[in-house]
Structure formats: C-alpha cells, structure tokens
Amino acid sequence: MVETVLFWIFGAVALGSAFGVVMGGTLPGKGGSPVASLLFMVSTLASVAGIYVLLEAHFLAAIQVMVYAGAIMVLFLFVIMLLNLGHEYQRDMKGWMASLMLFLVSGALGGILAYRFAGPGGGAELDFLAEANTAAMDAALAEQGAVGVIAEPLYTTYVVPFELTGILLLVAIVGALALAKRRVA
Amino acid sequence: MLSMGIFSLPLAQEAAEAAAHAEAAGHFEPFLPGLIVLLPLLGFLVNGVLALVHGRRSADAVRRGEELDLDTGGRPSTHTLPTWVGPGVLLGSFLLVVANFLRMRGVELHEAVVVNYWTWMDTGAFRVEAALQLDQLSMIMMLVVTGVGFLIHVFSVGYMKDDPGYPRYFAYLNLFVFFMLVLVTGASFPVMFVGWEGVGLCSYLLIGFWFGDREKSDAGKKAFIVNRIGDFGFLIALFLIFVQMGTLDFVEVMGRAPDELVYGGALVTAVTLFLLLGAAGKSAQIPLYVWLPDAMAGPTPVSALIHAATMVTAGVYMVARSSVLFALSPVGSVTVAGIGVATALFAATIALAQYDIKKVLAYSTVSQLGYMFLGVGVGAYAAGVFHLMTHAFFKALLFLGSGAVIHSMHHALHHTHSHDDPQDMRNMGGLKKFMPLTAFTMWVATLAIAGIWPFAGFFSKDEIIWYAGAAATGPFASFYTVFWVLALAAAMLTAFYMTRMMVMTFHGSNRTGDEEAKHLHEAPLTMTVPLSVLAFLSVFGGWINVPEAIRNSFLGGFGALPMSEWLHDWLDPVTHTATAIREEALVAGGFLDGEHHYHGYLEHAPFGGGELTWALASTLAALVVVLVAVSVVRRWQIEPAAKAGEPQSGLKKVLYNKWYVDELYDLIIVRPVLRTSRFLWRIVDSVIIDGLVNLSGGLAKFAGFVVSLFQTGSVNTYAFILTVGVLLILWTVGF
C-alpha cells in the first residue's frame, strides 16, 4: 500500500520534472538559462531512482543517484557554466506551430508505446508481467543481497562486455580531452 | 542394341591368336615420348626469342635509315641459328619416333599405351589427364608429321632464306609441329582439341605470314573463322559424349561405346554428325572447304606442310580415331562418305579451270581429302589413313615443287622488274629445260596422284574406291554405288587437271619472256634434296599396303612384295572394334552371312568384277587420261596472263570462279550477318541497351537529387526523420 502511494508520488514527480526539463528556461519571464532544465533533470533522475528502489533494484538506484544525478549532471552543469550559456539571441524553442506538430508526433510515439504496454492484449493482460512472477527475483535477492545479485552475472557471464566498457570509458576520456582541448595555434 | 557379342563373331579366331600373342608379346616401353612433342616446342622458344631480337634489330636498322640487304648474302646473324634449330628439332623428333616405331614393331601391342604426365583438370566428375596415347595410329601419324615435316623444314631453309621474317617463320613452323604432335598423340578429346586449336592458330599465323598484304591477312582470318564453325561442332560433340559417357578419354570412350551407345541411335548419330562438322572445318570439306584455297596466300612450304600434308588431314585422323562411334552410326558414316565424295568431285572440277599453280594444288588437296573422307566413311579406316600417308608424300612433293617453280619465277621476274604473277601457269611453260629435277620429281608425284601403277597413289586411292564399291552391300547400298561411280569419275578428273598443270608449267614454249628466261634456274640443294626424298616415297610409299589380290597378280610381281597389306594389319588393333561393329550390323541386317570375315563381303563390286579387274581398269583409264591430256594441252594456244585476262564465258568461267561458292556464301551468310550485326550495333546496342544503361544512371541521379533534399545538415531534421521512422516501425510491427 505504501509502495503504491510512493510509486504514484515518484511517477508524478518524474513526469512533472521531465516536462520541466523540456520546457525549462523557456517559460515567460524566467530568463533563458539551461540550468533550470538541468535541475529539473536531477529531480527526474532522483524520482526514477526512487522507482528503482520500489522495483527492488537497490544497486541501480544507488548508482543512478551517484553517477547520473551526481557525476554526469555536474559535468553538464560545468559545461553550461563554462560556456556561460543563457544569453542566446536566438529563440531556444521552435515556433508554436512546429511545436504542436512535434508534440503530436512524439505523443503518438508515447501513445503507441503505452498502448503496447498497457492496452488490450498488452502487458497488463500478459501473465508475464504478473506480480507473482517476481517471487524468483525476491528469492535471489534474499539469498545474494542487492549487490551480490547483480555482481554475480557481471563478473561471470558478462565479464567480457564489462571489461570492454572499461576500455570504452578510457577511450571516451581520451577522446573528450582531445576534442575539448584548445588548439594552440 | 548390340552387345559385347559382336566381338565374339568376327574375332573368334583372333581370340585364339590373341591368346597366343599374349605369351609371345613383350611389353611396349615408350622411349622418351614426351621429348618427341617437346623438341619442336623447344625449337619454337629458341626461334621465337630470335624472332623478337631480330624484329627489334630490323626496326632499329630501319630507324637508322639502313636497309637490310638480304639479296647479297648479307643475312643477319639471327638467321644462322634458325637454319639449324628449325629442322634440327624436327630431325630429333623424327628419330625418336622411328625409335619408338621400331620398339612397337618388336612387340604385339593390342592396346594403346597411355603415358600420363599430370592432371590437367579435375572438376568433380570431369577429369582430364595431360596424357599421350601411343598406338599404331598415332605412330603412323607421328611418322608422317615429323618425317614429312622435317623435309619441308629443310626445303624452307632454301625457300625462305631471303625473307626478313626468317626466324619468325621457323618459330611458327616449329610451334605448328608441336601442336600437330599434341593433336595426334593426345589421349583424350580435350587434349586433342588443344592440338586442334593450336594448329588452327599456327595455320592462321602462317597464312597471314606476310601480313603487310591485306589480302593475305584476310585469308588468314577467313581460315580462322571458318574453322571456328567446325570447332563449334567438335565441341558440341564432346559435350554430348561427356554427357552420355562421363569421360572423354579415347580408350574409355572407344572401349565402352559399343556397350553403352545404341547402334544407329539418335545420340551417336548426333555425335558423329557434329564431329563431322569439326572434321569438315579442319579438313576443308564441303561446306567448309572455302578457306583452304585462300590459305595458299602463305609461303609455299607452309602450304605443303599444313595445308596439304598434315593439318588438313587432322579431320581424317579424328574420324579414324573415333572409328567406333562412326561405325555405330550408319547415317554418320554415309554422311562422311557422301561429303567426301562430293568434295572430291566438286573440287576436282574447280581445279580443271584454275591458272594459279597453287590454286590447282589447293583444290587437288581438297579433292584428295574428300577421298580420305570417303575411305573412313565406308569403313576402310586403314585405307583412309593409307591415302593420308601417301598423299602427304606426293602432295608435299607437288607443293614443294611448285614452291621451287615459284621461287625461280619470282627471282626471274624480280630481275627484270616485271609485275607478272609468278604463280600463274600461263606465264610459265617450258620450265623443264631450266629445272629438270623439279620437273622430274613433280611428274612422279603427278603420276602418283593420278593413280598410275605402281606409284603410291595407285594403291591407296584404289583401295578407297574399291571399298566404296564394296560397301554397296550393306545399308544405304544405293548411295554407296553412286559414291563409287563418282569417285571413279573424280579420279579421271584428277588425272586430267594434274597433267594439265604439269604440261602448262613445264612443257610447251616458254612464256616468261626472253630476258626473264635467262634468270630461271634450278632450285638450290636444300630444296632439291627434299624433293628427291619425297619422290622416292611417292613411288615406293604405296608398297607397304598392297591388297592381297593385287599382290598375287602381275601388278604385284606375283607376290614379290614383302609387305602385303602391312598397314592394314598394323592398324588392326585400332580399327578392329569398328570393323567388327559394322560387320555385326551387316550380319544382323541379313546382308552378310556370319561365316564371312570383313574381307568376305568385298568380293564383288556393284557391277561385278573383282578388285584386280577394277584396279587394272582404273589405272589404265587414268593412264589414257594422262596421255590424252598431254597431247591435248600441248596443242593449246596459251597466252600470258596479262594478255589473256579471265575466262569470259561458258563453263570455263563458272569453274574459274569456283562455281561462285564464295559469292554465294557472301550473299547468304556474310552479308546477312553483317546486316544483322549493323542492326544490332546501331539500334539494339546504341539505342536500346545504351539507352537503358543511361536511363538507369539518370534515374539513380534523379533519385539521388530528390533524396538529397532531405539532407539538410541540420540535426533537427535528422532527429525528426528518425522519430518518424521509429513511429512507422512501431506502427507496422505493433498493429
């Protein structure tokens, strides 16, 4: 019961904040800074992390907060401040006609997805998504703990992709440095 | 369908003999068979390199403004080596062949010896070995090719000595001999085909040897293209054989054909007819004979070697080699014989009215090849090969003799800067006085080709005619009767046109002009020696295969000759299967009772009379024709070519123009092909095909332009299109 209430709260916050991300810094009289969007994004990420907890993905929830809401968003913030954005002479949003059309397009996308998930013949009516099926995961969690349950496949079945992501991060670091470094004429 | 039983009937007695032979028979060990073939190739390589060096040197000399003075003995050093290498490798090959021949004579060889070298191709079911086949037939062919080839090489040394292309000439000639040896020794149809195409190539190269002359290079092309038609037939036949039997090795095909192919069946008939098309192309038979007279554009020794003695007999050899297949198809056989006799008669009529000495000999060759086809067509394979051999002797002699005449005429006309044709017999006359040895040897050959006893041609040609008449017992009897009569008629024509040629060339008054006559001279030693050797062979070459009936009569010295039907017996291991098949068919058809052997049904000609009677009659008739021709032609008033021009009317004009066959082909084949080609080029290719290609290109370009409009370079557009795409995918997958 408590979980359901929490889910609705987190879900509402996540959706609202996501809307804020999209519209941030463009509301009348609020200036043009992208920082607003960024802060809304942090809020969204935190809400999603909450939902992760409700879905018994404790480890991912922690990482979501630390890596995403923490590290990556701070990186964005640094860049925004570094570039001193928010004083654009061009309008950030497209015109209302275009916006409406794009809203319809993306709305259709979300509608189709939601319909596939929840509509007739969709997820809600599938045995697959029945609450009872969560028992196996609950048992695994009880046995191995929140970290152990994800660490085990990560270091056995997925050890090669895991190492490869390490290389990917290294390459990304080098690449980012090479790209962002000021060229000395 | 015939079964293996066919062998039991005629060979019942031979089977016992074979068992006896098996004990006495030693083992035939071929002596360096590969080297026989490789020596001429080596010669080609040496002479070919020299030709390149020589060509470079001459080009340099021309650039420097110098002239290679060949007339005064100032021959370049690159001419020395070919003189020795060219004939030398042939002599080497010839000696090796003789050594092998003696070895083979020493043993009783009943099956071909196949020498495998390497696997040429191995593609699943199709496997071809690069292998040589040594048996009695290929041995005879090798003897002829290398022996006559060697003499012609020696002759060429004298004939071509002043030609700037001397090393190139010998390179081609050696290459030709190499391919010819591959042709006659190849152990399977594909290997034979390599030689077949190779000699075709060399023929083309040598016909167009003086390629600076448009007419001559055109003659080369004509030979090449006409031969392609025949090769097409040959290849189709190979495919058919392979599809049916799964192999192309001679031993396998000939061994299994009697069991696996239906006698007189559609397949074997198709195979033989297609093989015949190939043979007709190579051996210049109707309807593909037109290239051979034009091939006289090449140097005369080439005409002697390739277009008389060896290459053009490849078709005869091929039919003899495939004798089993032809024996299985009565239709195929009668077609071969019919084509042969038609060609023999047709070419002989054309030869009557030609003035060019080489043209006469060319049509004579076509005619004699027709006789060989008649021989192998009526089942007298040994007789066909026999005539092939004697013909190689006397026709090579005739060509070389004409070469000596042309050589002499050319020099004489050259000295006075006359532009008369040195090959036109109307410009000759009375040359006997200047070239006695040439005249004598050529008369020997003429008597041989005319079939006068006891020259070589008498025995071989007579045997073919005799067998043609005797074949009138079996199926298609009436056809064979007609063939026999026509063959006799063609023999008379042969005697006439050959005598006409001899008399016009060597007798009567001299028509070269007085100044020119001073420069006429006998040929040098390198040319007269081969002539003499060939003359010797033209006289005695026929004595190896004298029919029993003749040998025991006064015509054979009452049995004095040591070798009675030697060649016939020698070739028996190769031909006995085919002979047995024919005989079985005759017995099955009720034409022959089972008691008789093959010779049994040769006891009577269509109109009665034995072999001796008809031989005597034909040689007497030929003799009469020769004598009449001598007296008639001597009385003709012949005017030099420049004055006389071409015959203007009557049969003579038609014959001079070769029955207008070239014009007919031009009308019904060449021009329609040209017109169709032009249509295909101008309309189909230029407009339709090019148009389609351009259209597809244009469409791609246009589509590219349209699509490029979407490529704005703006991230927004791309993201939008991407989203729409995802939407579409979800829509189609979801619903």
Add this chain to the structure above:
Amino acid sequence: MLTQALVLSALLFALGTFGVLVRRNAIIMFLCIELQLNAVNLALVVFSRVAGIDGQVFVFFVMTVAAAEAAVGLAIIISIFRHYETVNVNSFNLLKW
C-alpha cells in the same frame, strides 16, 4: 505496479523525444536524450523484475555508455562552441557532405 511503471517509461520517453525535437539548445537536446535513456532503463528494470537479473546488468552497461557519451558529447559541444560562439543547432548544418 509493473504495468504502470512501463506506461511511465513510455511517457518519459515521449517527453524526451519531444524535447529533442523541439529544443534548439544542443545541451538541452542532450539532456533530453539522457531522459530517453532513463525511460528505457526504467523499462528494463521493470522487465528484470520478472525475467531475471540480466535486465539490470544491461541498465548498468547503458549507464556506462551514457557516461562516456556525455563526456564525448559535451567535449564536442565545447569544441563547436569555440568555433561558432553558440550551441544553437540551427547555427551549424555541416552534417552533410
């Protein structure tokens, strides 16, 4: 709750898409892409709840890639800003040949 979470993920994804399409500021477009990634992650976590742990492992990898992407993407934005003095995507349309 699982179905509702999936619908939530669909809506978040749609909002992210809308943001990418409608904004011109490269950094905010980038943020919206992160939003889309999060929506997908959420769906994966929901699935992993009933289908085993693999979904969570995948989310882990997605986060790693997102981090790398953020680093490189932001570096590119810095580089572009140096050149054009703006991050408005209308100002550069070099993404064609």
